[in-house]
Amino acid sequence: xxxxxxxxxxxxxxxxxxxxxxxxxxxxxxxxxxxxxxxxxxxxxxxxxxxxxxxxxxxxxxxxxxxxxxxxxxxxxxxxxxxxxxxxxxxxxxxxxxxxxxxxxxxxxxxxxxxxxxxxxxxxxxxxxxxxxxxxxxxxxxxxxxxxxxxxxxxxxxxxxxxxxxxxxxxxxxxxxxxxxxxxxxxxxxxxxxxxxxxxxxxxxxxxxxxxxxxxxxxxxxxxxxxxxxxxxxxxxxxxxxxxxxxxxxxxxxxxxxxxxxxxxxxxxxxxxxxxxxxxxxxxxxxxx
Amino acid sequence: xxxxxxxxxxxxxxxxxxxxxxxxxxxxxxxxxxxxxxxxxxxxxxxxxxxxxxxxxxxxxxxxxxxxxxxxxxxxxxxxxxxxxxxxxxxxxxxxxxxxxxxxxxxxxxxxxxxxxxxxxxxxxxxxxxxxxxxxxxxxxxxxxxxxxxxxxxxxxxxxxxxxxxxxxxxxxxxxxxxxxxxxxxxxxxxxxxxxxxxxxxxxxxxxxxxxxxxxxxxxxxxxxxxxxxxxxxxxxxxxxxxxxxxx
Numbered sequence: 001x002x003x004x005x006x007x008x009x010x011x012x013x014x015x016x017x018x019x020x021x022x023x024x025x026x027x028x029x030x031x032x033x034x035x036x037x038x039x040x041x042x043x044x045x046x047x048x049x050x051x052x053x054x055x056x057x058x059x060x061x062x063x064x065x066x067x068x069x070x071x072x073x074x075x076x077x078x079x080x081x082x083x084x085x086x087x088x089x090x091x092x093x094x095x096x097x098x099x100x101x102x103x104x105x106x107x108x109x110x111x112x113x114x115x116x117x118x119x120x121x122x123x124x125x126x127x128x129x130x131x132x133x134x135x136x137x138x139x140x141x142x143x144x145x146x147x148x149x150x151x152x153x154x155x156x157x158x159x160x161x162x163x164x165x166x167x168x169x170x171x172x173x174x175x176x177x178x179x180x181x182x183x184x185x186x187x188x189x190x191x192x193x194x195x196x197x198x199x200x201x202x203x204x205x206x207x208x209x210x211x212x213x214x215x216x217x218x219x220x221x222x223x224x225x226x227x228x229x230x231x232x233x234x235x236x237x238x239x240x241x242x243x244x245x246x247x248x249x250x251x252x253x254x255x256x257x258x259x260x261x262x263x264x265x266x267x268x269x270x271x272x273x274x275x276x277x278x279x280x281x282x283x284x285x286x287x288x289x
Numbered sequence: 290x291x292x293x294x295x296x297x298x299x300x301x302x303x304x305x306x307x308x309x310x311x312x313x314x315x316x317x318x319x320x321x322x323x324x325x326x327x328x329x330x331x332x333x334x335x336x337x338x339x340x341x342x343x344x345x346x347x348x349x350x351x352x353x354x355x356x357x358x359x360x361x362x363x364x365x366x367x368x369x370x371x372x373x374x375x376x377x378x379x380x381x382x383x384x385x386x387x388x389x390x391x392x393x394x395x396x397x398x399x400x401x402x403x404x405x406x407x408x409x410x411x412x413x414x415x416x417x418x419x420x421x422x423x424x425x426x427x428x429x430x431x432x433x434x435x436x437x438x439x440x441x442x443x444x445x446x447x448x449x450x451x452x453x454x455x456x457x458x459x460x461x462x463x464x465x466x467x468x469x470x471x472x473x474x475x476x477x478x479x480x481x482x483x484x485x486x487x488x489x490x491x492x493x494x495x496x497x498x499x500x501x502x503x504x505x506x507x508x509x510x511x512x513x514x515x516x517x518x519x520x521x522x523x524x525x526x527x528x529x530x531x532x533x534x535x536x537x
Contacts, residue, residue: 009302009381013371027411034397034408041399112394114371115412286372287310 013114013283017275018174020116027115028123035127050134054090058083065204075206076243077146083139084238085203085231091132092165092227093194098124099173100190103181107289117282118275121173125166139238146242154237161233164226164263171270178274178281182288201227202235207253223255226263232256298383300464300495301346301369305378308339308364308519338364340519341378348383348463351496353506353527355534356516362499365516366390366466369497384463384495387413391468393453398442402433405441406456413460423459430481431455451478458485465489467498483509503531 072078099121180186311333513530515523523533
């Protein structure tokens with residue numbers, strides 16, 4: 001019975017990975033709508049929480065770093081500096097965290113119906129992006145009040161920083177999301193990464209301080225973190241134009257060109273590894289959940 | 290039977306399929322150590338849910354998978370739907386495969402009936418225009434009426450199952466996999482479901498049905514495959530298959 005004509009036959013359950021998501025655009029839209037519509041169901045304040053949480057976080061950081069440790073004397077418009085970095089890291093933490101738990105959260109579907117499972121981490125990253133927008137709106141408002149005007153360069157820096165964050169979230173999210181199905185330890189490990197992300201990038205301090213206190217090799221290592229690059233790009237896009245610096249490109253580390261290339265490279269490598277691991281583990285999702 | 294197979298190209302090919310699950314005896318390092326000290330089993334023993342199972346289903350044919358609980362029928366259906374992958378052998382399908390397997394898996398209690406219909410039909414592989422076209426039929430079939438815009442969590446369990454089933458049965462498909470689903474709702478609704486499945490069979494859809502309801506199976510299928518402890522023990526006309534199943 002194998003000798004027959006097998007054209008038109010497919011092996012069920014074999015997809016083309018993240019490319020399959022393109023063919024399921026409508027389903028992806030509905031999953032995103034479900035995620036955003038049900039997120040604040042049964043809560044009185046609803047979407048306000050998307051503003052309240054980052055605001056609370058911002059004020060505590062500002063109080064400790066700005067007022068207690070007196071950073072706002074060294075860094076002009078420290079509030080904007082701080083918030084631009086917080087927004088970038090929040091997006092990463094939210095997207096990465098959601099992507100990691102997305103497969104386990106959708107276990108009812110994953111166990112019973114075959115659909116490209118990459119849809120779940122990707123939908124959760126897009127949902128995180130949608131919740132990132134109100135925060136950017138507040139940041140923009142503050143910047144505009146301080147005389148910020150968009151230029152091609154700052155908008156480009158913002159988009160590039162965004163791209164790096166999203167690439168990192170997707171690569172790591174696929175990797176840990178797949179691992180999390182069999183080993184729930186992944187979730188705890190991801191918690192640690194998320195906790196460190198704020199401190200391992202120049203959100204609460206400046207790169208100059210790191211350079212001054214670390215030996216050269218350690219500083220290079222620090223700069224390899226793609227999140228550092230994207231936080232820098234966010235600073236350049238929002239904070240730098242509001243300062244009195246004549247040439248605000250000076251606020252960037254001198255190695256920014258190579259840093260961007262390295263970060264995008266790391267992002268691509270993480271996505272490839274994440275996808276490969278995801279494909280490897282996907283075969284046993286239904287029986288491990 | 291062989292006539293049917295030679296007349297039509299197959300829609301489902303299951304060839305030498307084996308599926309093994311590992312039964313783990315210990316779930317933590319501590320447990321493993323204690324078991325080791327007590328000289329009990331450590332690690333895992335393989336359990337052959339399916340062992341060298343082969344059969345084909347021709348296009349337009351309705352085949353019943355028969356067997357007692359735990360014989361591997363549902364595992365086999367999951368292999369055909371692509372949820373699981375075989376450890377060896379292969380499964381091939383042709384055309385759009387849809388399953389009446391645990392309908393309602395994708396329903397979200399906080400969304401309205403309408404939103405859930407769209408979401409689940411999309412999960413089952415339909416695009417927007419296909420759903421728009423069938424939406425009224427789906428609602429009419431489910432007899433939900435004006436409750437369609439209410440949140441699903443306020444539905445009775447019967448209403449919920451009727452809507453879920455209605456979505457699944459209206460999916461555009463070539464091959465339908467049915468797993469013990471026709472126990473849904475009250476007698477009139479069950480009757481309606483059976484009729485709908487009959488209608489699909491008449492329309493030339495291929496079907497693979499798992500059920501313990503011998504009466505219904507004999508009504509819907511012309512052929513039966515009997516599985517016992519993961520092995521195929523009989524493949525032939527449905528009446529004989531039911532006998533083979535009961536003969537033990």
